[in-house]
Amino acid sequence: MNEIEQTEFERRAQAAFTASVEALDAQTRSHLNRARQAALAELDRRERAPWRSWLPAGALAATAALALVIWQRPTDSAAPDDVAATAAIAELPASDEDLDLVSEDPEFYAWSAQQASLVTNGSG
Amino acid sequence: MKGSGTCDFAAVARLADVEPTIREEVRLDQARALDRFLADVEKRAFRIAQMAVRDRDDALDIVQGAMLRLARSYGQRPSEEWKPLFYRILYNGIRDWQRRSSVRSRIFSVWPSRSRDDEDAPGDPYENVADNLREPSRQLMADEAMEKLEAAVATLPTRQREAFLLRCLEGMDVAQTATAMGCSEGSVKTHYFRALNALRSQLGEVWGS
Numbered sequence: 659m660n661e662i663e664q665t666e667f668e669r670r671a672q673a674a675f676t677a678s679v680e681a682l683d684a685q686t687r688s689h690l691n692r693a694r695q696a697a698l699a700e701l702d703r704r705e706r707a708p709w710r711s712w713l714p715a716g717a718l719a720a721t722a723a724l725a726l727v728i729w730q731r732p733t734d735s736a737a738p739d740d741v742a743a744t745a746a747i748a749e750l751p752a753s754d755e756d757l758d759l760v761s762e763d764p765e766f767y768a769w770s771a772q773q774a775s776l777v778t779n780g781s782g
Numbered sequence: 783m784k785g786s787g788t789c790d791f792a793a794v795a796r797l798a799d800v801e802p803t804i805r806e807e808v809r810l811d812q813a814r815a816l817d818r819f820l821a822d823v824e825k826r827a828f829r830i831a832q833m834a835v836r837d838r839d840d841a842l843d844i845v846q847g848a849m850l851r852l853a854r855s856y857g858q859r860p861s862e863e864w865k866p867l868f869y870r871i872l873y874n875g876i877r878d879w880q881r882r883s884s885v886r887s888r889i890f891s892v893w894p895s896r897s898r899d900d901e902d903a904p905g906d907p908y909e910n911v912a913d914n915l916r917e918p919s920r921q922l923m924a925d926e927a928m929e930k931l932e933a934a935v936a937t938l939p940t941r942q943r944e945a946f947l948l949r950c951l952e953g954m955d956v957a958q959t960a961t962a963m964g965c966s967e968g969s970v971k972t973h974y975f976r977a978l979n980a981l982r983s984q985l986g987e988v989w990g991s
């Protein structure tokens with residue numbers, strides 16, 4: 659088959675297709691028109707509030723960050739020793755002045771921490 | 783450099799006043815351009831989708847989805863890029879539909895299918911609206927020709943069908959068709975050539991070519 663025949667075949671196919679497009683019923687045309695209006699409204703929404711397009715990504719990133727924080731956090735089922743140690747640390751001096759006291763009497767603070775640990779274990 | 787180190791605050795203020803107006807005009811121009819593009823392409827896109835899925839309602843859904851997706855994802859792009867992008871989205875929708883349809887048909891293959899009459903909802907308000915029909919005898923001939931073409935196109939392999947619908951019926955060039963089909967221009971030429979040969983051998987006698 660030569661090129662002229664091919665062109666004639668294409669022309670006929672295009673003509674049949676165009677005729678079928680022109681003969682579309684009113685209901686289909688109306689439906690397509692509504693679909694177009696919805697698409698234009700979507701474009702308008704996007705242009706007026708472009709940050710909206712980042713909302714899903716932002717929500718996903720926030721969820722991932724929260725999950726990471728929860729996963730990295732130490733568990734609440736800490737051993738009683740940890741509680742005692744925390745209590746002892748709470749009693750440790752914080753200021754420079756208090757640190758001087760520690761250096762003067764370290765045995766007292768060691769004893770104090772040990773007592774706190776004993777009390778906690780005894781009560782638990 | 784002349785004027786370096788100084789700032790023309792009045793000019794900046796004027797620019798700030800003008801900028802929202804320009805932006806609004808650009809936005810309206812883009813919306814009008816998209817409206818024109820979709821109005822121009824929607825009916826042919828619908829017929830192409832209908833030829834691919836052989837169902838009016840599903841074809842409408844696919845075209846509507848493609849319109850929304852184009853506006854959402856590519857509405858800001860230059861209008862020359864819209865056509866191949868739109869048809870690429872449309873064909874993705876058609877392929878998704880075909881995939882779902884094939885799964886559905888495998889699952890429900892043992893159940894009897896509904897007849898076409900059941901699917902047409904009663905009380906259609908557009909049923910009696912005059913359609914855009916031409917002279918009845920000419921319309922009948924055109925309908926018959928199109929019916930035969932549709933039946934022949936339905937027998938083509940998917941890629942050949944896509945190439946034929948986009949190149950011949952939609953009138954896209956090779957480069958646009960390649961973008962829409964997501965393949966090389968060489969593949970488009972091959973698929974199109976094979977599609978034409980297959981269709982000519984089927985319709986040659988009927989169409990008298």
